[in-house]
Amino acid sequence: MGTHLERYAEPADEARAAMVRVIAAEGGLSDPAWRLAFEEVPRHLFVPYYYVNWAGTYERLWNEDPDPARRERWLRGAYYDGPLATRVRDGELISSSSQPSLMARMLEALEVRYGDDVLEIGAGTGYNAALLCHRLGDEHVTTIDVEPEITESARAHLAAAGYRPAVVTGDGARGCPGRAPFDRIIATCTLPSIPYDWLPQCRPEARILAPLSTGLIALRVRDDSRGRFAEGRFLRTSAYFVPLRGGGAPPEGRSGRLPRRAIENDLFRFLLTLTEGSLDPREALSLWERERRPRRDRFGITVSGRHQWAWLDDPGGPYIWPLGHQAAG
DSSP states (O other): OHHHHHHHHHHHHHHHHHHHHHHHHTTOOOSHHHHHHHHHSOGGGGOSEEEEEETTEEEEEETTOSSHHHHHHHHHHHTSSSOEEEEEETTEEEEEEOOHHHHHHHHHHTTOOTTOOEEEEOOTTSHHHHHHHHHHOGGGEEEEESOHHHHHHHHHHHHHTTOOOEEEESOGGGOOGGGOOEEEEEESSBBSSOOGGGGGGEEEEEEEEEEETTEEEEEEEEEETTEEEEEEEEEEEEOOOOBOSSSOOOOOOOOOSOOHHHHTOHHHHHHHHHTTTTSOHHHHHHHHHHTTSOOGGGEEEEEETTEEEEEESOTTSSSEEEOSSOOOO
16 A cells, blocks of 8 residues: 555646645635645545446546556546546446545535534545545544445545544434534535435434535524424525436436426526426426525525424525425424
8 A cells, every 4th residue: 555655646646736726716715724634635546446427338437547647537537526436337427536626615514613523414435424534533534335346445445544434324314313413514415405304313403414405404403392493595506416326316407398498597497396296397497496496595494393494595585495305204
């Protein structure tokens, strides 16, 4: 392993520094602690191989390729500011390493404090968990995934980089009660709704950040006379992730007979997915046009008891609808 690390040390350092400069130039990594984490955690150790999609066919790049030019492509790609396909099964992507700039935005939006205990849903390559460990310490980080082969490789990647958080094989939709309570929960896979099992595993004022529809929802967990609930708004940014496995797949989108200008609009597709199962696509289009094509950050979600609903502008109305695919657990 030492020889392998030495072989790539200098070019990896240069590529990593360039990646950080790109993210910072786009407005990311304003928090010095997160910038230091991205500067020091070696992403290439977490993607010893990955797949590049060429016209529907996946090409594998890996760190031990006998061709030096292909090894160089692998290393450059490991520090490209884009997602990397890391596991493909029967032609279907089942795991990836997220775009670093999106990871940076999510980690900053998580608003961690030193001493916070964090649960990550979706272990992936282990890279995101390593960034959390760099910031908080290994003992404060738990990452979970339903696929044993994913947790096994994530654990190995983390150890190679010098990090040893709790890596758990299990259904992330049910959280990780054995490691609870948590101050923060971050998901790196798209959810159909917020799993109810997460809330009892949170401390009061915990923050949940998760991809839902094609956006990122940021929820604050609180207690009141009605009991435990969570509420918050979507961030403005778009987000596309591999769906959560084990907690039920999100429903298929239905465009109906809608105009092309709407179907091709990213903001409308977000609303269409968010209202699926609750609003007819034409009703969603009418709402979107009436409200002058609202951005994601005008929408929010409330989770209370065994119910959860999405809303526009105000959790109390007038535009409220139940999430079409209620969470199990």
